[in-house]
Amino acid sequence: MINLRDKGAQFWERSNRPVRVLTVFAIVAVVAALPYAGNTFLQTPVAAFDAVLVYPMGMFILMALGLNVVVGKSGMLDLGYVAFFAVGAYTMAILGTRTGLNTWEIMPIGIAAAMFAGVLLAIPTLRLRGDYLAIVTLGFGEIVRVSALNSEAIGGALGIAGVPFPPGLGFEYQLLDQKYFYWTIVVMILLVIWVIRRLTVRRPGRAWESIRQDEDAAELMGVSTYKYKIWAFVFGAAIGGGAGVFYASRSMVIAPDNFTLNTSILILACVVFGGMGNIWGVIVGAAILGYLPDRFRFLSDARLLLFGLVLVVFMNLRPEGILPRKKREKAIVKKGSGA
Amino acid sequence: MAKTILNLKNLTIKFGGVTALNSVNLELKEGEILALIGPNGAGKTTVFNLITGVYKPTSGNVFLGDVAIDGKKRHHITKLGIARTFQNIRLFGDMTTLENVITGTDVRNKVGLIGSILGTPRSRREEKASIAKAHEILKFIGIDEYADRLAKNLPYGVQRRLEIARALGTEPKILLLDEPAAGFNPQEKVELAAIIKKIRDAGYTILLIEHDMSLIMGISDRVVVLDFGQKIADDLPSVVQNDPQVIAAYLGVPEDAS
Secondary structure, eight states, X not given: OOOHHHHHHHHHHHSOHHHHHHHHHHHHHHHHHGGGGTTSTTOOSSSOHHHHIIIIIIHXXXXXXXXXXIXXXXXXXXXXXXXXXXXXXXXXXXXXXXXXXXXXXXXXXXXXXXXXXXXXXXXXXXXXXXXXXXXXXXXXXXXXXXXXXXXXXXXXXXXXOOOOOOOOSSSOOOSSOTHHHHHXXXXXXXXXXXXXXXXXXXXXXXXHHHHHHOHHHHHHTTOOHHHHHXXXXXXXXXXXXXXXXXXXXXXXXXXXXXXXXXXXXXXXXXXXXXXXXXXXXXXXXXXXXXXXXXXXXXXXXXXXXXXXXXXXXXXXXXXXXXXXXXXXXXXXXXXXXXX | OOOEEEEEEEEEEEETTEEEEEEEEEEEETTOEEEEEOSTTSSHHHHHHHHTTSSOOSEEEEEETTEEXXXXXXXXXXXXXXXXXXXXXXXXXXXXHHHHHHXXXXXXXXXXXXXXXXXXHHHHHHHHHHHHHHHHHHHHHTOGGGTTSBGGGSOHHHHHHHHHHHHHHTOOSEEEEESTTXXXXXXXXXXXXHHHHHHHHTTOEEEEEOOOHHHHXXXXXXXXXXXXXXXXXXXXXXXXXXXXXXXXXXXXXXXXXX
């Protein structure tokens, strides 16, 4: 199979600044034009294509990027990631329906609430590793959902309806034409990519990377593993919370059923499928896994079978994901050491 | 003699019913190379683990200068100036050689998450300085040509040296080397001895665990011998070499002699 990751990285390294800038603009332009591709083979039956671009695809990408910091970069298996998404969404829904605040004003509050939830989860679980951590995070995700389910004050099983749309910024967000929602989420994704890339090549990224590879050695080399594990959780939570706020504001109605373990698993699947630790892989993975079920919706229940089949086949062909994490060395092929 | 920089006082540690170290006293003088030897299971690596905070002593203390460091967090101890290598290499395999060393230098950096995201002047300055320092250390150790290679793809000998380089990245006062010559051929051992001497001459104090006698005799200023968790000798290499108790610990004692 062609090694897309290395081809891409090589292209990037060999290009000069103008070429790079042009490439980025070209990609962003293509991505931004996607809502207009609704009448091609990409068209999703049943659901409107522009709506699918927002949810699941855009949301999945955003969440997968956040989860990737925790799972892919820092190596902590989090099975309750949807909890942060839920915290963000509920913050939006509660404040949006009961106060005069609009989506953009609630956004920082929702992110802060999710970060706080991240700290709450991180502190008791920090001493746990591997399977044990996974179980506790799984429990955390369920606690959040079940709490929402049983709190009549926030709608119980019915959830909260009538969450307001975001106020327009010189345009109006519309239900039937969701391209503004889509462009907004593209901007959010670009922002997250930019932040993650900055972190990755600097001190926090190295700290996370060293924790993933050998936590004890990392600590003995002076990495404050405690601090950076909390940061990983909190940072991941912030992205999940931000996605949640936007999701609630777009969906208008949210209920505990939107935040089941299934979503956590699916986002984790996006990360693993795309390539743990590689943000481009994660983006591609989330886009595909978000898109496929809607593309094949005409198969009704059989689409999930197909979905599973795609996962199984792909994970066999590319066990490390579509675009695995960096393994290539900077000095490209010194002595015929192969790809 | 120079002042004592690291002082282990009556250090005892028990694992269940096993006393791994029994009231061990050890003083490390500034600027010396002290070798810690002893048969397998004598407790040498346990000493390292106690100094670096991996274990907490059952009783006794570890003093760095005048500060008791037993009970402090491991990364904090590193920050105070003690760095180590590992008996079985524990590099960050998916990082490049350079990144491994930079991860070590990060302990002296101050920029946090927010500063890194914003790319503050301090964060840029620290990044630049770290990269320069890491290259300098790699050159000092003689493996700068491997800077961009992934650690896991490095030849064995280079990995061992990278362990030392990564530890030096943390700017320690004291460097703990846990069998740095394990698996080396004689030629590599000679080179390593030169490197260790060079590190000492650059102002570091070195505590060294090693099995290779010729290496120890060649570079160490003093030798401490452990046997079954007890210190049985602490003297100049030439003296220790002829100590009957040490010989007995290594070779065993004929039944009628004891």
